[in-house]
Every structure is written in C-alpha cells, then in structure tokens.
Amino acid sequence: MLLQEVVATSRAVSATRSRKEKVRLLAAVLAEAPAGERPLVARYLGGSLRQRRTGVGWRSLGDLPSPADEATLTVAEVDATLEKVAGLSGPGSAGMRRTRTEELFGRATEDEQAWLRGIITGEVRQGALEAMLTEAVAAAADLPVKQVRRAAMLAGGTAYVVEAAFEGEEALAGIGLTVGRPIQPMLASSAPDLAAALEKVGADAAVDAKLDGIRIQVHRDGQDVRIATRSLDDITERLPEVVEIVRSLPADRLVLDGEAMWLADDGGPRPFQETASRTASGSGGAVTPYFFDLLHRDGRDLLDLPAHERWAELDDLVPEPWRVTRWRGEDPADAQAFADDVLASGQEGVVVKAAGATYDAGRRGAAWVKVKPVHTLDLVVLAVEWGSGRRRGWLSNIHLGARDPDGGFVMLGKTFKGMTDEILAWQTERFTELATVDDPAADWVVPVRPEQVVEIAFDGLQRSTRYPGGLALRFARVLRYRDDKSAAEADTIEAVRDHADGPTRGH
DNA sequence: TTCCGACAGTGGGGTCGCAAT
DNA sequence: ATTGCGACCCCACTATCGGAA
16 A cells, blocks of 8 residues: 555544544545555554654654655555664664665655654654544444454554454454453543542542552463563563562462552652662662552453452452552541551552442543642743644743742743643743743744743652752643742742652652 | 543653664 | 663643533
C-alpha cells in the first residue's frame, strides 16, 4: 500500500472534529489494505511505529532534503527503512542513521515528510490515536468494539489483534491473558480528597497505600520471570532481586501487578528520583516489590473476578512484606485515619478501590481513585513561552520563580497546566504588556517584568541540577492568578526550602 | 435535554545510555 | 571528560464528542 493513502487519511482525520467521522475514515483505509499489511497500516493510522525506538527524534529532523514531487513510497518501505535505522549502533551509527533518514525523507512528498516527522516524534496530532483505531478496527471487521478493545488491552495494543479481528469473532475471542505477554495495566482516576474518592468508588471499598515508585507487571511461567513497566517495556534484567522473590512464591504460573521501590536504610520510602535511577540503571541497592493485584494463578485467569476475590488470592500467595498495605472496612473515619498513617509514613498518597470491580486492563475508571496531598505557593512569573498546536498564538508555558529576600527571583520550574482558554487569552495580553523585549513575537521565550503573582499547586519538591536553587517543583499547575498580591508579597525561596525539609515530605 | 465518561492534546522534571565532540 | 540527544520513568489538567441518564 502506498504511504500516500495513509497520509491523505491522516489529513482528512485532522480536518474533522467528529470522532465518528475520524473512525469512519480510518476504517475505510483498513478495509482496503492488503491483508498482510493490515497490522502495519493500522499502526500508522493510529499514530505509532512498529519500532519501539528508532534513535531519531525531534532534533535530528531539523533540516531535511527537499521533498519529492511524486508519491512513490510504500508503507512497507518506510517500515523496512525504520527497522534498519533502529538497528544501528556503535561508532558511526549516528552518521548512518542520518544518511538513511535523509534518504527516506528525500523520497517523500511534502505531505509525507510532515507526516513522517509527526509519527517519528510521536506527535501526529490528528485527534485520533489508539482508542479511535480500536473503534476503526471494530468497524472495518464488523465486530463489537467491546470485544476488540478487550483483546487489544490483553494483547498489549490494537495492532496485535488486527489480523484476528479480520479473521472473525472466534479468533478474536481466542485472545486472552497469556502468561509472559504483558497487558495494558489498569489505571486510576483522581479525586481531591478521601471523601470524594470514597463517594466515587461506592460503598464497598478498600484503601491502598500509594507508593511513589515504578509500576511493575510480573509474569512467571515456571522459572521464567519477566517484568514489564507501565508502558510494557521489559525491565527484567534490571530487577534481578524481584525475579528471585517472584520465583520463591508457591505457584508455577502467575501474573502480578504492583509497584517497585528502593527503600531507605531505615526502611522508609526513598524519593522517586532515587528509585527511578536505581530502576533505570540496574545498579545500586535492592529494589523491593509491593504487589496489589493478582491477575492469573496456575491456569486460572482472575481478571473477571471481583477485586476482593483477587485480593484474597493475593493474600494467600504473596507474603505480607511484598504486598501493598491495604485497609478494608466500613467506617469512613477509619479510612481517613489509615490514609493519615500512610502519609505520615512518608508514602505518596492512597488509592481507593472498589471491592466488587473487575480488573479492566487499560482503563482509567471510577473503580480505582487516587488521592494525593496538594501543596501551594504564590510565585512570580519570570518569562512565558509561545504555545504550539491548539495553543499557537497564545502565550502558554510560564516560568515560575520564588522571591529571593536578597533581591531577584529564583526559578523553580515551568507550567502550562490548569489554564482555561479564557486564562490563556488573558495571560497572552497581560504578558505581552509586561514583556521586556521590543518584539515579543520574535522569540519563543518572552522575558517579562517580574510583577505577576500566580498561585501554583504542586505535588512536592525534587532535587534539581537545572535550576539555580537546586530545587524544582513536581507537577506544577496554575490554580489562579493573584491580582491581590504584589511580587513583593510572593513566597520566598526560604519558605520553599522549609517546605522541602518539612516532616511529611520525607525528602 | 442535560450530564458525564473517555480521549487527545499540551506540555512539566529527572534519569539513564550512547555517540559525538 | 563533557555534551547533546533520544527514550522512558513519574505525571495534571482542559476541551470536546457522543453515549448514558
């Protein structure tokens, strides 16, 4: 199949806001794709590559050869080239990667170049990704979306079930949980406090400690153990201690869901950065797994059991030191006391879970609701960046600073979150007025007079080598602009430091 | 008719390995 | 030895569509 068909469809999908129309367009291409190419075409329509990593990113696609006049590239050729590019390593590989990439782009038309750039950097921006693709596959194969979605979640992606879907309902139904093949993990929505979370989840609930580590899904088949991350990356080699623990469990085949964390010497949690470092490099102290769900045990799939039954199996199989701390009860005041204890022990927060809910792979629903404490600061805007995509033309990403009592401001991070369209419009005007350059439109970053105070919510502070104070905000977002405060009344860097050393922060 | 669940988009900081400088 | 890049870990929030209520 010619790449041009996919590219033209992508443009058409971008052009309509109707999701039904997007799905219809995607399904039409799938229906006419040659049977052998359907999985690849599906991937491309859904905005992803077959290659997990290519080594080519935004920066490498800066200056490209002039486009071809005629559309001759096929999807198979693109895939073959990227496969070669992805396989390059060692001295000279960067040059080879560049040469092959330029060759590919030189054979692409202008439209195709733009599309290639988008899909390689992971920014197709057509308003349709995996979920729309799942619906399109269902439509093209004339099967219920629910069945296709379930198979896709259990197979680790829609592209893996395309062939089965076109074979028919029976083949699709044959795709279940397979020990050794990671599934899309179930995710949690969030609530501002425990009461709201309990309300959302319903009467029969449990409360789990939420650990600030790395999500792990562990599959064991005999002595063979594989560990996958949230994005289904295989990190088995980096966590040998977890492999040993899972091998020690009294079961032959099992699938576990949990969190891995590197503990401090006193047994308390380490900051996320340290667990992340330890997990990324595979060297350092031992990481401890904390499991909170059991999805398969010795030939029995547990996914569709109510949660409390899975939990009972988990308690039976996994010793307490390797399980997440869980509260079960009736009294909301009791639940609150548990949550307070969890926070006091230095953990990140809690997850409230419905005791009757099945394990819905890949879904972020009301069955799991996380609650984390929120901190706030009044900071000063030091600069602003022009937005992109739907924020083009608006000043979007703001640079945040704390007041330095000795004069000036100490930058602590940036944020683009929490802004409504109304706020974006307002701040674009406001910061254009405060700009300290003659032509604010000339540069990506626009420095401003440090006069505007903004109330910022954030999850915590982390060590930073990037910012001069040695501190950075984690998950900063705008709550509101404060016109009742001058910059001289903003929070100081000293207050921020005290905050960082606070007793409940842990680090 | 209104409400709300699910999606996509818009980016944040830190960390690593790797190849080039 | 240092630097830049790509990839992946953690992620919050808003706008929008379309089915549910």
